[in-house]
Amino acid sequence: MTMPVNALSSALQQMQSMAAQAAGGTSQAAPEGSGAATAGGFASALKASLDKISGDQKTAIGESQAFELGSSNVSLNDVMVDMQKANVGFQFGLQVRNKLVAAYNEISQMAV
Numbered sequence: 351m352t353m354p355v356n357a358l359s360s361a362l363q364q365m366q367s368m369a370a371q372a373a374g375g376t377s378q379a380a381p382e383g384s385g386a387a388t389a390g391g392f393a394s395a396l397k398a399s400l401d402k403i404s405g406d407q408k409t410a411i412g413e414s415q416a417f418e419l420g421s422s423n424v425s426l427n428d429v430m431v432d433m434q435k436a437n438v439g440f441q442f443g444l445q446v447r448n449k450l451v452a453a454y455n456e457i458s459q460m461a462v
């Protein structure tokens with residue numbers, strides 16, 4: 351079962367907003383092309399990972415729909431493998447988000 355990565359993207363935007371507030375900036379997240387977002391490349395790497403997870407999910411859903419419609423060039427094996435790839439990618443993204451939230455909470459408690 352695949353789930354959208356909107357929750358991960360939303361969490362990333364919230365963390366960027368909180369980081370900007372903590373740094374004394376505005377409550378808006380830094381623009382994607384700004385130096386803050388690309389300084390270490392972490393934000394762009396995270397976005398690329400989220401895009402890859404989303405793409406894998408869309409591919410798996412497309413193949414499963416093609417299989418359900420009886421397409422002769424899609425086998426059940428391919429559908430199952432792609433669904434598992436999408437699921438593993440989503441679970442990985444979810445664990446990364448959980449670690450980022452935990453790290454943010456730990457850092458924010460240090461400042462108090």
